[in-house]
Amino acid sequence: MSAAVVVAGVGMHVFGRFPEESLKDLARVAVVRALDDAGLGVKEIDAVYSANAMAGLLQGQEQIRGQTVLREVGLERIPVVNVENACASGSTALREAIMVLRAGAAERVLAVGFEKMFVEDRDRSLAALESAADLDVVGGLGLQFTAVYAMRLRKRLDEGTLAFDDLVDVTLKSHQNGARNPYAQFRRELTEKEVKSARRIADPLTLPMCSAIADGAAAVVLARADTAPSRGRARVLVRASQSVSGFTTDGSPEPSATTLCARRAYEEAGIAPNEVEVAEVHDAMAPGELLYYEQLGFCQAGGASELLATGATRIGGRIAVNTSGGLCSRGHPVAATGLAQIAELTWQLRGEAGERQSGRPRIALAQNSGGWLEGESATSNVHILERADRWP
Template sequence: MKSYIVGVGMTKFEKPGTRAWQYWDMAEEAGTKALADAQVAYEDVEQVPVGHCFQASTAAQRAVYAIGLTGVPVYNVNNNCATGSTALMMARQFVEGGISDCVLALGFEKMARGALGAGADGGDFASSPVARHYGIMAAAHGFEATPPTAQIFGNAAREHMERHGTTERQLAAVAAKNHRHSADNPNAQFQDVWSVDEILAARTVHRPLTKLQCSPTSDGAAAAVVVSERFVVRHGLHARAVEIAGQAMTTDTEESFASGSCIDVVGTPMSRAAARLAYERSGLGIEDVDVVELHDCFSVNELLTYEALGMCPDGESGKLVESGATTHGGQWVVNPSGGLISKGHPLGATGLAQAAELTWQLRGEAGGRQVAGARVGLAHNIGLGGAAVVTLLRKP
């Protein structure tokens, strides 16, 4: 059975504390926008998986009750930074499994200012669910007094530079591209354009990563309405529908830890495996993709993900971004929204915001950031601890 996204919505992503709103306010805004976009009433929704990482266990119910009180099942989902795409995957499974015809996937986050701690919960190293990951990093690189997430990805960048000759300018080129893209995205937390030199001159967070190469903490929400083919037909939603052509989630295997490399610990093997499964399930390959929204929590992760998705051989990602192949006019447009670096990264909402951007792109509704002729989109969302979700969307 096929599944389709027929409606999407999101709030503007903002620096924590910018607005005097609560998480249920942002969830109501995103969910209401998605339902209106789908031309669907909340009374048609049969299940609601909701992603969040920092709120209490039944925060999903508090958020959804602001949209409607119909008594349908509401699920609280937490998979670190891959939370939003996990909620989307649950919605797809409900539909494709024949359990439901209409599901609302919702994600939100109200975050504190400042860098995350050793895990998405902000806890200390010893109690973190990703202590094994940080332990491998510490064995290879030590543990410094810098933000832990920037540290583990920064060390992955150092390894990539040592192995493949990747340069600091190539890492900065990722951030420059994504900041440039975000200038056309009214929902982005940042809309400033920065040159490679300005990015390199910014404050160092953990060498070689500067502040402008790191995703910020953010407040925001996003949502998608996922329906069956018969629901599309019954409600005449063909013009709104974008098919979920293939999707896969993977978690860590021994490969993530065996090498002792931060490149593997931060999820490259998971991403590679999820991409392979998504390609197999969709019958599509990376050569069919026009537009990509991927998890650039730090600039280096965009380079690692190019390689994991098969966009270039291992070690060639720095050259790929410098060539212009991943921006407008290139083979793919990667992170036209601005990505996590510039659009923002409210953990529970990120994966669904990627789905929203790709839906707008495939419908031709992305305004000044529109990718000409886009027919196939790929979303990549990853969380340490770990989960990697790759989703292929196709305009029928």
């Protein structure tokens, strides 16, 4: 039996546009906050898994990104492993940290993700994003994340299993939640008219439905449950950590990478999808949240529209989804996203999410996707967390 692992501390640098701040500045804030939250000093961290996806192309720092950033914080003379898995880089670093703890090779490990996507020439940021695909196959097509999500959704609109109004409604929900999150890039509620009449990006998606270019960082301190510092508050246990890579598809019906990954995570945790009470999912475009309802088993295939309409996925609902505002409103600085999801869920499980708090949850799920192959995400990671102590 491998060691049980807890989330000992979480921290974020607010997501947004920060031209005056370097990668080091962004990461430092998130790391110091996570260490402070855990009640640990830099000398008490045994290893770091450091996630970044785009600094090679955007800042020219192709190699040793973690070491260059972390020495500024005083994290030196320990193993630092650099992790890249496109938009799933953060959750991949998290999974590596969990595995080294379970293996007994460390007691306290930091996972950090940082990204600086705003550079002077926006085309460079878009080109860097397009490299999250097999460029031998799609290079030069102008195929952005936005177009990939738009195509997934178009299929459902034509089938009649989703309506354009569902896309609008879930976008409004995303921005309602983001408006309540002090770490979010977009903190303003939108009207239906604003969403519908906004600039078109890739039909049927309009601008407020899409995550934007962002700077930011997030960090999570993980520890073995038996040696983790006690902070006099509820403990957050890691119940499952799963990862699935994408695959070549011939178009025949088969479970998605996320569906497979979620099944494995539920099996590892020994829980059913209907036990999840709060979830953060990879809505790079807000309507993508609807597709994940089905892939994660929150409803039957084709049931996303109805689940949204019941209000069950709102803050306070039976299964609150993206209480943080998700990628679309909280923001999506690529490698920071997977760890920002864990920060939000940890706050929810501890009851520290302020005006975003959704009841008294015990089970939380995070789903983070990265890159794409022709018909599939290139990576999907699912983590399940549990509040180990009863609510007072």
